[in-house]
Amino acid sequence: MRLHRHIIWEWWDRFWFAPGSPRNLAATRIVIAVHALWIVLSRDYAGISGLPADLWSGVTALDRVRYAIVPGHPMVERALTVVAVVALLAVACGYATRISCFVAALLLYHLAPFETILWTTSPYERGLEIATLSLVVLSVAPCADVWSVTARYQRQQDASWEYNWPLLLIQLFVAQIYVFSGWSKLFRVGWSWVSAENLRHWLLLFNQEDQIAVYRGFGTWLAGHPALCLLIAIGSLTLDLTFIVVLVWKRARKIYVPLAAAFHVGIFFSMNIAFLNLPQLLVFLDWDWLPAFLSKGLRHGASRTSAER
Amino acid sequence: MVTDVVALLCFAGFVIGALLLCGRRPPGLATWQRKTRVSLFLVYTLGASFGAGLAQHDIWPFVAWPLVAARLPATVTEPRVVAIDARGAEHDIDYRAWWPLSFDELTGWMNQDFTGLPQATQDRVARWLVAKADSARIVARRGEAVGHYGRFLGPFAAPLFLLHPKIWSDSTRVPSEQFVGLRFYQESWNLETHAAGSSAVRRRLVYQFPAAP
Numbered sequence: 001m002r003l004h005r006h007i008i009w010e011w012w013d014r015f016w017f018a019p020g021s022p023r024n025l026a027a028t029r030i031v032i033a034v035h036a037l038w039i040v041l042s043r044d045y046a047g048i049s050g051l052p053a054d055l056w057s058g059v060t061a062l063d064r065v066r067y068a069i070v071p072g073h074p075m076v077e078r079a080l081t082v083v084a085v086v087a088l089l090a091v092a093c094g095y096a097t098r099i100s101c102f103v104a105a106l107l108l109y110h111l112a113p114f115e116t117i118l119w120t121t122s123p124y125e126r127g128l129e130i131a132t133l134s135l136v137v138l139s140v141a142p143c144a145d146v147w148s149v150t151a152r153y154q155r156q157q158d159a160s161w162e163y164n165w166p167l168l169l170i171q172l173f174v175a176q177i178y179v180f181s182g183w184s185k186l187f188r189v190g191w192s193w194v195s196a197e198n199l200r201h202w203l204l205l206f207n208q209e210d211q212i213a214v215y216r217g218f219g220t221w222l223a224g225h226p227a228l229c230l231l232i233a234i235g236s237l238t239l240d241l242t243f244i245v246v247l248v249w250k251r252a253r254k255i256y257v258p259l260a261a262a263f264h265v266g267i268f269f270s271m272n273i274a275f276l277n278l279p280q281l282l283v284f285l286d287w288d289w290l291p292a293f294l295s296k297g298l299r300h301g302a303s304r305t306s307a308e309r
Numbered sequence: 310m311v312t313d314v315v316a317l318l319c320f321a322g323f324v325i326g327a328l329l330l331c332g333r334r335p336p337g338l339a340t341w342q343r344k345t346r347v348s349l350f351l352v353y354t355l356g357a358s359f360g361a362g363l364a365q366h367d368i369w370p371f372v373a374w375p376l377v378a379a380r381l382p383a384t385v386t387e388p389r390v391v392a393i394d395a396r397g398a399e400h401d402i403d404y405r406a407w408w409p410l411s412f413d414e415l416t417g418w419m420n421q422d423f424t425g426l427p428q429a430t431q432d433r434v435a436r437w438l439v440a441k442a443d444s445a446r447i448v449a450r451r452g453e454a455v456g457h458y459g460r461f462l463g464p465f466a467a468p469l470f471l472l473h474p475k476i477w478s479d480s481t482r483v484p485s486e487q488f489v490g491l492r493f494y495q496e497s498w499n500l501e502t503h504a505a506g507s508s509a510v511r512r513r514l515v516y517q518f519p520a521a522p
Contacts, residue, residue: 042467047409058422119418122367180362184378201381272472
C-alpha cells in the first residue's frame with residue numbers, strides 16, 4: 001500500500017512538477033488574454049443588462065446571485081466591461097498579473113453569462129469558459145517572468161516546476177473540450193452516434209437551415225458521400241477521445257494540434273459552426289524556439305547589412 | 310436550482326483555493342510543502358472539472374462540452390421570427406438586427422420562456438422587437454452596417470458560435486415598407502426529402518403580433 005502511494009506520488013510529482021519553461025507559461029498568458037479580449041470586444045454585455053425587464057422575467061433570483069447580476073444597470077456593466085478590458089490588457093502585457101489576472105477572471109465570470117442568461121445560465125460555446133478558469137490559475141503563477149513589461153526586474157528565468165503545473169492545468173482545460181465532447185456523445189447517445197446517417201443529418205441541418213447556412217457547398221457535398229460521413233464520425237470521435245494524450249506525450253502535439261485546427265476549419269465551412277476556442281490551441285506550442293529564431297533572424301539581418309556595406 | 314448552488318460553490322472553492330495559494334507564504338516554507346498546497350488545489354480543480362464533464366452536468370465555467378452530442382432525426386424543427394410590413398407581407402430579419410441579443414439567444418428565449426408569458430407581456434415584448442427590427446431595417450436601407458458586432462474590431466470581430474447570413478448587407482434587398490408586426494413560427498422539414506429536392510416545410514404559427522382579428 002505504501003509502495004503504491006509512493007508510485008502514485010512519484011508519477012504525480014513527475015507529471016505536474018517537472019521543470020517547465022517560463023516562455024511557454026508567458027505565451028499562454030498572452031494567448032488567453034488576447035483571446036478573451038477578442039471575445040469581450042466583440043460583444044455587448046452591458047447592452048443585455050439594459051434590455052426590457054420583460055425579457056428578464058425567466059431569470060430566477062438564484063441565477064442572478066450566482067453571477068452577481070443585477071439587470072437594468074447598463075452603465076455599471078459598461079464600466080465593469082472597461083475594467084475587464086484594462087485588466088486583460090494588463091494580463092497580456094504581464095503587468096501586475098497577480099491582481100490583473102484575478103480581476104479579469106472574476107469580471108469574465110460575471111460578464112460572460114449575460115450573453116445567454118435570458119434562457120440558460122450556462123454560456124458555454126460562447127468563448128470565455130477556458131479564459132475564466134485559466135486566469136484564476138495564472139493569478140497564482142509566475143506567468144510574467146518573461147515577455148512582460150516587468151520582466152527586466154525579474155531574476156528567475158530558468159526552467160522551474162513553478163512554470164509547469166499552471167501551464168499543464170490550462171492545457172488540460174483545453175484538452176477537456178475534446179475529451180468531454182467525445183464522452184458526451186457516448187454518454188448521451190451511445191456508439192450509435194457514430195453512423196453515416198447521423199453525421200449526414202447534422203451536415204444537412206446546418207446547410208439546409210437558411211437562417212444559418214452561410215457556406216453550403218462543402219457540407220452538402222460531404223453529406224452526399226455516406227462513406228465520408230462515416231469516416232468523419234469515426235475520426236472526430238477518435239480525435240475527441242484521444243486528444244488528451246498531448247498532455248503526456250509532447251510529440252503527439254505535432255499531429256494532434258494541427259489536426260484539431262484543421263478539424264475546426266472543416267466544421268466552420270461544412271457546418272457553419274465557429275469554434276471560438278480555436279486560438280487557444282496555441283497553448284500547446286513550444287514557444288522556446290521563438291527567442292532563438294528571432295535572434296538568428298536578427299544576426300542574419302545584421303550580417304547581411306554589414307556585407308552590403 | 311441545485312445545479313446553480315453546486316456551480317456557485319464549485320467556482321467559489323476554486324477561487325478560494327487560488328487565493329490560499331497566492332497568499333503570504335510563511336518564511337521557510339519547504340518546496341515539498343509548497344508542492345503539497347499546489348497539489349491540493351490541483352486535486353480540487355480536477356475533481357470539479359472532471360465531475361462536470363463525466364457527469365455531463367454544466368457547472369459553468371466547469372463545462373460538460375456536449376457538442377453535437379445527439380442523434381438527429383430525419384425531421385427537424387427550427388424557430389423562425391418574421392416581420393410583417395404595412396401591406397401584410399412577411400420578411401426575414403437580418404440576425405444583426407437583434408443586437409445586443411444574438412439570434413440564437415433570442416430564439417432560444419422565445420422557444421423556452423416567451424410562450425409561457427401572459428398575453429399582455431408577450432405583446433409588449435413583440436412591440437419592442439418590431440421597433441428594433443424596423444430601426445435596423447431603416448439603417449440597412451441607408452446602406453449602413455446593422456448591429457454593432459464590428460464596432461471595435463471591424464471584420465476581425467469574433468463571430469457567433471453559429472454563423473448566420475447577413476441578408477441585409479445589400480441595401481437593395483432590404484424591405485422598403487415599415488414593419489408593423491411579427492410572427493413566430495416553428496418550421497419542420499424532412500432533411501432527406503429536402504436533400505432530394507423537395508422544399509416542403511410545415512409551418513406552425515406559435516404567436517402573432519398584432520393578434521389576428
